[in-house]
Amino acid sequence: MRKERRINLYRLAAWTWSWVATLAIATFGPKYIWDDHTVLTTLAVLVNFSNGVLMIIANRNLFNNFDELERKIHLESLAMTLGLAVVAGLSYSLLDTTNLISSDAEISNLILFIGVTYLIFVTINARRYK
Amino acid sequence: MKNRIKVLRAERNYTQEDLADIVGVSRQTINAIEKEKFDPSLPLAFRISKLFKLSIEDIFYFEDVS
Numbered sequence: 009m010r011k012e013r014r015i016n017l018y019r020l021a022a023w024t025w026s027w028v029a030t031l032a033i034a035t036f037g038p039k040y041i042w043d044d045h046t047v048l049t050t051l052a053v054l055v056n057f058s059n060g061v062l063m064i065i066a067n068r069n070l071f072n073n074f075d076e077l078e079r080k081i082h083l084e085s086l087a088m089t090l091g092l093a094v095v096a097g098l099s100y101s102l103l104d105t106t107n108l109i110s111s112d113a114e115i116s117n118l119i120l121f122i123g124v125t126y127l128i129f130v131t132i133n134a135r136r137y138k
Numbered sequence: 139m140k141n142r143i144k145v146l147r148a149e150r151n152y153t154q155e156d157l158a159d160i161v162g163v164s165r166q167t168i169n170a171i172e173k174e175k176f177d178p179s180l181p182l183a184f185r186i187s188k189l190f191k192l193s194i195e196d197i198f199y200f201e202d203v204s
Contacts, residue, residue, distance in 0.1 A: 075162070075163040075164050075167050076163065076167065076178070076179050076182060077163070077164065077166060077167040077170055077176050078164060078166075078167070080176070134166075136175070137166065137170040137175050137176055138166070138169070138170075
């Protein structure tokens with residue numbers, strides 16, 4: 009079980025890094041590497057998307073390898089994260105559309121919020137069952 | 139739900155890690171079950187009862203609140 013867990017973790021880490029790297033290439037490549045070449049940009053986006061799908065599959069495999077308590081911890085954390093992401097995300101969007109904040113609502117802020125929220129809830133829930 | 143896992147484990151000189159490895163869960167899960175913070179699923183309860191050669195009712199029970 010431990011060996012299988014380690015393999016699944018390494019796979020997820022590898023695909024996550026690969027996804028981040030291809031995202032960076034797709035973001036900065038058109039401007040700094042291939043001078044807005046449409047075919048290369050489309051290819052970069054497709055490669056990034058494929059890496060993202062493989063990262064999701066690796067995450068699902070890791071999740072399926074969890075035992076029942078770990079699954080409960082992560083499921084509770086996911087439920088809280090999803091709820092908060094929807095509520096906070098829409099409030100953030102409202103702040104933008106009603107001009108209560110001067111800057112535009114950026115999706116990257118929401119993704120950062122989701123990541124931090126999930127991490128906090130996994131830590132809290134893991135402590136609850138310690 | 140209460141259980142006698144800690145006692146049964148001690149009688150057989152199993153560590154939490156040993157028991158976790160045998161029944162296929164993490165040590166944290168065994169610890170949470172022993173501390174009665176987490177109720178195991180039916181398949182896990184069956185695996186534990188099979189290991190200790192006892193019925194599920196002999197290991198897990200409800201405390202009478204009346």
